[in-house]
Amino acid sequence: MPALPEYLTRTLLENHGVPVVDGFFVRIGDNIPDELPELPIFLKAQIPGATSRKKHGLVRKVETKSEFNSNLDELLSPGDWGQADGVLAAKGLDLKAEYYAGCMLDFGSERQPPGGILLFSTEGGSGVEGRSGTLATIPFSLLNPPDSEDIAEEMAVIETLENPEKVAAFLKGLISTFIGYRLTVLEINPIGVIIDGSLIAVDCRAEFEKSAVKKSEKDLFFPPGLKSSGDLTPLEHVVELINIDDPAGTGFFRQNRETPPDGALRVATNLCGGGGKMLWEMTTGARTDIHTMNESDTSGGLSAFKSYRILRAILAQKGAQVLLLTGSGMAFQNQHHIAAAVWKALRESPTPLPSLLRFGGTDEDRARDLFERVSADLPVPVKTYPAEIFPNAMVDDIEAIAMDKPPHVQTPPSPEGEPAIQVETPPGDIYFYPEKWSSEEEPPSVSACPTGYLLWNNGKLEVNPEAKCIGCLMCETAALLEGNGEIRIDLKMPAEVD
Numbered sequence: 001m002p003a004l005p006e007y008l009t010r011t012l013l014e015n016h017g018v019p020v021v022d023g024f025f026v027r028i029g030d031n032i033p034d035e036l037p038e039l040p041i042f043l044k045a046q047i048p049g050a051t052s053r054k055k056h057g058l059v060r061k062v063e064t065k066s067e068f069n070s071n072l073d074e075l076l077s078p079g080d081w082g083q084a085d086g087v088l089a090a091k092g093l094d095l096k097a098e099y100y101a102g103c104m105l106d107f108g109s110e111r112q113p114p115g116g117i118l119l120f121s122t123e124g125g126s127g128v129e130g131r132s133g134t135l136a137t138i139p140f141s142l143l144n145p146p147d148s149e150d151i152a153e154e155m156a157v158i159e160t161l162e163n164p165e166k167v168a169a170f171l172k173g174l175i176s177t178f179i180g181y182r183l184t185v186l187e188i189n190p191i192g193v194i195i196d197g198s199l200i201a202v203d204c205r206a207e208f209e210k211s212a213v214k215k216s217e218k219d220l221f222f223p224p225g226l227k228s229s230g231d232l233t234p235l236e237h238v239v240e241l242i243n244i245d246d247p248a249g250t251g252f253f254r255q256n257r258e259t260p261p262d263g264a265l266r267v268a269t270n271l272c273g274g275g276g277k278m279l280w281e282m283t284t285g286a287r288t289d290i291h292t293m294n295e296s297d298t299s300g301g302l303s304a305f306k307s308y309r310i311l312r313a314i315l316a317q318k319g320a321q322v323l324l325l326t327g328s329g330m331a332f333q334n335q336h337h338i339a340a341a342v343w344k345a346l347r348e349s350p351t352p353l354p355s356l357l358r359f360g361g362t363d364e365d366r367a368r369d370l371f372e373r374v375s376a377d378l379p380v381p382v383k384t385y386p387a388e389i390f391p392n393a394m395v396d397d398i399e400a401i402a403m404d405k406p407p408h409v410q411t412p413p414s415p416e417g418e419p420a421i422q423v424e425t426p427p428g429d430i431y432f433y434p435e436k437w438s439s440e441e442e443p444p445s446v447s448a449c450p451t452g453y454l455l456w457n458n459g460k461l462e463v464n465p466e467a468k469c470i471g472c473l474m475c476e477t478a479a480l481l482e483g484n485g486e487i488r489i490d491l492k493m494p495a496e497v498d
């Protein structure tokens with residue numbers, strides 16, 4: 001899902017009465033004011049989707065006018081992280097404490113309607129989820145959001161919290177911004193507690209669905225006249241082509257341009273949805289021993305075909321030692337389909353990575369069962385986690401599973417012959433080998449098709465023109481696990497991933 005940088009997220013918060021640190025935004029070519037506000041000032045490069053900016057030198061404290069000018073020039077020039085939209089100059093503050101708060105969308109399930117989840121911690125920074133007693137997790141209704149009193153009651157789980165009423169009033173503004181602009185993620189990290197006890201948003205970010213932006217709010221989300229441009233790596237270009245071929249759902253991938261610190265564990269990530277990104281950032285944002293190879297977001301109802309293709313790009317990153325996949329733990333995407341995509345990517349990629357996989361949402365048990373059955377035959381170790389395990393437990397396992405030199409393997413040959421079915425959307429070729437299924441009985445690969453697109457008619461494979469292929473990979477998965485490999489699916493990939 002598209003990300004909104006801090007300078008734009010601030011406006012959304014201010015519009016709902018949430019106080020933000022004083023500051024001004026400088027675009028390329030803007031005139032710098034002759035008189036600066038009181039120094040020191042923090043300069044923050046505004047790059048949509050960029051996280052851990054402090055760690056990457058994109059946030060700088062300046063104490064003098066000349067430091068201001070030179071750092072501003074640098075941050076406005078194209079750098080390792082690409083081209084910034086501009087630079088936010090924000091006033092330095094004396095804070096007596098820093099808190100963390102975030103809202104994310106819970107897509108719900110058959111039993112539970114969609115809603116929001118508010119996370120709040122008195123610890124701020126990263127790794128907040130591991131500190132019991134400082135974290136409150138508050139589900140809320142989007143139609144009937146909690147008032148300040150409700151929130152203050154929920155805050156009782158944090159015994160050390162001073163002024164819960166003040167905090168609750170601040171969080172009410174956060175929830176109101178989240179709902180008012182139909183965001184999928186909204187984070188303030190940190191919330192600064194000023195000496196007089198009042199709260200202020202020091203840094204913030206949001207994610208949203210393009211289709212949820214109202215016409216009247218377009219300029220808030222897509223300000224006209226920005227000069228930022230793409231500087232795509234070959235693998236990012238691959239993902240762009242994948243998105244052009246198969247636009248349904250979100251397939252975001254951006255590589256980290258920084259050189260990994262010596263000794264840091266190099267982690268390729270497949271994060272699903274804004275919640276997955278948020279949890280990963282919370283867990284690793286301040287750690288220098290973990291180097292995130294890429295940002296990613298696969299969500300919004302994308303097919304397993306597309307998940308597979310993006311995973312192939314993620315796995316092709318040179319130097320990666322491990323793959324970590326997680327969502328928020330409550331995805332509406334079928335987790336069994338995602339697991340099928342991961343399994344296919346790990347067995348067909350020439351550069352598979354040891355993998356830590358957390359499945360949460362529909363069919364999460366079937367997703368884990370799949371790996372119970374197939375892990376032993378993969379060239380890399382795989383560990384799966386249920387949704388209730390927070391990603392910090394996965395991070396603790398990275399060192400044990402990471403490989404200094406993950407294997408380069410021979411990939412299985414492409415299917416031979418002509419495809420029996422060419423699916424246009426999502427694009428993929430389905431091959432059927434009748435010699436591998438001579439029985440009149442319907443093969444498991446056909447029975448596994450959830451939409452009825454595949455039909456078995458008197459011992460022959462046919463397509464139901466009334467049904468649709470959703471690119472779930474269930475037919476191929478069943479053919480390999482329950483049948484005789486009678487179906488194979490070929491998902492073409494650009495050469496860069498090999």
Ligand code: SF4
Nearest residue numbers: 449469470472473475
């Ligand atoms: S043919 Fe059926 S089972 Fe196979 S990918 Fe398409 S929808 Fe899924």
